[in-house]
Amino acid sequence: MEEKIQEKSKQRYVDILSNGGFKAFFGDENNKEVVRELLNTLLPDHRQIKEIDYQPTEHQGPIIGYSKEFKYDFMCCDVSGAKFIVETQRYREKSWFKRCVSYASRAYDRQNKTGFDYDVPPVYLIGLMGVEIEHPDKEYWNDKYISEYTFREKECHDLLDETIVIIFAELTRFHKTADECVTLEDKLMYLLKNSGKMTAPPKWAEEKPCKDLLDAFEIDDFSKTKREQYDKDMYDEKRRNGELAAARDDGRAEGLAQGHAEGRIEGREEANMEVARKMLAAGMPVEQIVQFTGMDRGTVEKL
Numbered sequence: 001m002e003e004k005i006q007e008k009s010k011q012r013y014v015d016i017l018s019n020g021g022f023k024a025f026f027g028d029e030n031n032k033e034v035v036r037e038l039l040n041t042l043l044p045d046h047r048q049i050k051e052i053d054y055q056p057t058e059h060q061g062p063i064i065g066y067s068k069e070f071k072y073d074f075m076c077c078d079v080s081g082a083k084f085i086v087e088t089q090r091y092r093e094k095s096w097f098k099r100c101v102s103y104a105s106r107a108y109d110r111q112n113k114t115g116f117d118y119d120v121p122p123v124y125l126i127g128l129m130g131v132e133i134e135h136p137d138k139e140y141w142n143d144k145y146i147s148e149y150t151f152r153e154k155e156c157h158d159l160l161d162e163t164i165v166i167i168f169a170e171l172t173r174f175h176k177t178a179d180e181c182v183t184l185e186d187k188l189m190y191l192l193k194n195s196g197k198m199t200a201p202p203k204w205a206e207e208k209p210c211k212d213l214l215d216a217f218e219i220d221d222f223s224k225t226k227r228e229q230y231d232k233d234m235y236d237e238k239r240r241n242g243e244l245a246a247a248r249d250d251g252r253a254e255g256l257a258q259g260h261a262e263g264r265i266e267g268r269e270e271a272n273m274e275v276a277r278k279m280l281a282a283g284m285p286v287e288q289i290v291q292f293t294g295m296d297r298g299t300v301e302k303l
Contacts, residue, residue, distance in 0.1 A: 013217040015196025017090045017130040020233030026074040031216045037209035041185050049078040081121035083107050090130040091291040100125050104164045122162040129170040145173035178202035276300050
């Protein structure tokens with residue numbers, strides 16, 4: 001049994017929306033059972049995961065040598081063959097939903113190995129959101145935070161078959177206090193949203209699976225190797241965020257100055273372009289640039 005690292009963390013539990021926190025929880029197969037419990041809380045009753053089998057997260061694009069590789073945050077499957085992808089989103093991104101559809105579609109199509117038999121298991125993509133989705137009907141979503149999207153008939157909502165399902169859990173829309181949490185879904189959403197700033201858990205968190213979730217989140221209980229990796233991931237994330245913020249500020253300042261010089265009061269588009277150029281020059285991944293600038297992925301790739 002590997003020893004625990006001795007240095008105490010100022011933060012008791014990981015923030016699941018941070019890169020280091022997400023990897024520490026979902027990337028550790030010792031957390032397999034509590035991951036299953038968490039996903040089952042968000043999945044429909046007929047699609048409950050019985051046993052998790054971890055899947056590779058990095059995949060080559062459809063054309064080797066031409067298509068770029070892409071990477072899921074987390075992927076697993078169960079005994080039925082259904083695949084489950086988990087993605088986190090902490091910043092606004094213009095084409096976030098389209099990217100989720102693309103990721104889920106690739107995972108679905110990759111199962112069709114023969115090219116003729118389309119009887120393949122469904123793919124579920126679950127998005128843990130640290131930012132609100134811009135729903136068309138804003139009032140309807142005031143007190144709701146779980147949404148589900150799939151292929152249904154427009155008028156009667158018939159579902160001919162289970163193919164691709166995308167579920168979002170918008171943690172920023174969850175406003176219940178610990179005392180107001182009654183259902184298991186409430187309790188798990190509360191912990192997901194607030195764990196990074198909690199010093200003491202709610203009383204109900206002594207019950208399973210909430211206790212198992214917080215045990216998996218507790219930083220000081222990480223093994224030495226896991227803690228070192230977590231600290232490195234968190235340091236890298238803070239450094240990247242600082243570099244991106246500086247590039248964004250520099251680029252917007254230059255873009256605004258250029259806009260005023262040309263007699264325009266709006267320099268936002270040019271500012272974003274300058275930000276993207278600086279980030280690309282610094283070697284930042286396209287995904288992060290899209291998140292921070294809100295630009296379309298295709299526009300960034302053209303730069």
